[in-house]
Amino acid sequence: xxxxxxxxxxxxxxxYNAITSEFWISWTSQGTRIDVKLTDRKELRTLIRRAxxxxxxQDREEAHxxxxxxxx
Numbered sequence: 710x711x712x713x714x715x716x717x718x719x720x721x722x723x724x725y726n727a728i729t730s731e732f733w734i735s736w737t738s739q740g741t742r743i744d745v746k747l748t749d750r751k752e753l754r755t756l757i758r759r760a761x762x763x764x765x766x767q768d769r770e771e772a773h774x775x776x777x778x779x780x781x
Contacts, residue, residue: 716738718738718743722737723735729748731747731748732750734756
């Protein structure tokens with residue numbers, strides 16, 4: 710069973726623990742903190758590439774939406 714628990718969060722903080730070679734990605738919003746541990750650098754690179762691609766797509770959509778308004 711799949712649940713959609715979509716929560717709007719600010720940009721995460723990314724920390725690296727040199728002792729354990731783990732990356733931690735943390736989001737904090739309204740008294741709630743979500744921590745995700747990544748132990749694989751390849752996994753982190755994939756996550757970052759996907760985030761950058763999604764941000765670029767969002768920028769294109771916003772530019773397209775503003776194109777006819779004379780804003781931007």
